[in-house]
Amino acid sequence: MSRDKLPRPTDAELGILRVLWERGASTVREVHETLQDGSGYTTVLKTMQIMTEKGLVMRDESQRAHVYTSRVPRENTQRQLVTDLVDRVFGGSPARLALQALSTKKTSPEELAELRQMLESLEKEAES
Amino acid sequence: MSRDKLPRPTDAELGILRVLWERGASTVREVHETLQDGSGYTTVLKTMQIMTEKGLVMRDESQRAHVYTSRVPRENTQRQLVTDLVDRVFGGSPARLALQALSTKKTSPEELAELRQMLESLEKEAES
DNA sequence: AGGTGTCAACGAAGCTCTTCGTAGTTGATG
DNA sequence: CATCAACTACGAAGAGCTTCGTTGACACCT
Numbered sequence: 001m002s003r004d005k006l007p008r009p010t011d012a013e014l015g016i017l018r019v020l021w022e023r024g025a026s027t028v029r030e031v032h033e034t035l036q037d038g039s040g041y042t043t044v045l046k047t048m049q050i051m052t053e054k055g056l057v058m059r060d061e062s063q064r065a066h067v068y069t070s071r072v073p074r075e076n077t078q079r080q081l082v083t084d085l086v087d088r089v090f091g092g093s094p095a096r097l098a099l100q101a102l103s104t105k106k107t108s109p110e111e112l113a114e115l116r117q118m119l120e121s122l123e124k125e126a127e128s
Numbered sequence: 129m130s131r132d133k134l135p136r137p138t139d140a141e142l143g144i145l146r147v148l149w150e151r152g153a154s155t156v157r158e159v160h161e162t163l164q165d166g167s168g169y170t171t172v173l174k175t176m177q178i179m180t181e182k183g184l185v186m187r188d189e190s191q192r193a194h195v196y197t198s199r200v201p202r203e204n205t206q207r208q209l210v211t212d213l214v215d216r217v218f219g220g221s222p223a224r225l226a227l228q229a230l231s232t233k234k235t236s237p238e239e240l241a242e243l244r245q246m247l248e249s250l251e252k253e254a255e256s
Numbered sequence: 257a258g259g260t261g262t263c264a265a266c267g268a269a270g271c272t273c274t275t276c277g278t279a280g281t282t283g284a285t286g
Numbered sequence: 287c288a289t290c291a292a293c294t295a296c297g298a299a300g301a302g303c304t305t306c307g308t309t310g311a312c313a314c315c316t
């Protein structure tokens with residue numbers, strides 16, 4: 001029920017979602033100021049209105065300046081985009097994507113530790 | 129020179145590129161038959177014509193049925209899409225993406241071994 | 257020569273995304 | 287109350303993507 005498959009967010013929508021994830025509930029003005037791309041105020045407004053229709057964000061209209069909140073958790077969207085990419089260009093193999101990702105840039109020691117932990121738990125799982 | 133930044137391939141374009149990567153040089157008919165989506169022949173043709181204009185593919189017109197070849201190596205496109213995703217939704221951290229990817233599905237022992245190797249070489253690098 | 261099947265080319269239509277101008281509303285201020 | 291600033295709502299335009307119908311070229315077969 002109500003587990004409607006949301007379509008992939010567009011680029012502009014992702015930019016706005018990122019702001020909402022970062023700042024939490026925000027007005028259009030706040031989002032617009034945070035995004036330092038060249039887009040105009042009404043452009044951001046319009047996009048956020050459309051996102052409301054799509055169900056990507058929620059709007060609280062009790063204040064004069066409506067307050068928007070993301071309805072899609074960051075993690076979910078990340079997962080959605082990752083599995084999408086895995087299916088479309090990595091032949092369904094998440095590990096291939098992971099290898100590609102790691103080969104691009106540098107990774108902090110903390111992240112390396114996390115990766116090692118992840119890897120070891122996967123290895124343990126594979127033994128059964 | 130000539131390192132023109134190609135735009136991100138669209139979904140339909142990616143589908144076609146996948147076929148060309150897999151099969152190598154192919155005619156429109158072959159691509160169309162391989163793609164088992166519902167799209168019509170002329171649709172595929174048109175898209176491949178546009179891809180030619182964009183420089184995504186090359187066309188050999190010496191035969192009646194033109195033969196198309198990808199001009200963008202699979203690896204490059206994968207790298208492009210991965211760094212794009214990392215920047216747009218993982219705050220520039222490839223490791224975050226890798227973790228997300230690995231947490232989604234299962235990974236074969238061979239891939240686990242590759243990952244371990246990758247990880248160890250990264251760890252070694254980090255010590256300097 | 258006529259008919260048939262395969263092919264590229266073209267153009268148009270429909271759709272989505274993005275952009276922004278304009279208008280109307282509301283609240284605060286002098 | 288008139289004005290000004292901040293805000294939403296609306297509509298339309300422009301671009302890119304996807305789709306496909308139609309046309310014309312060409313080759314092969316009878």
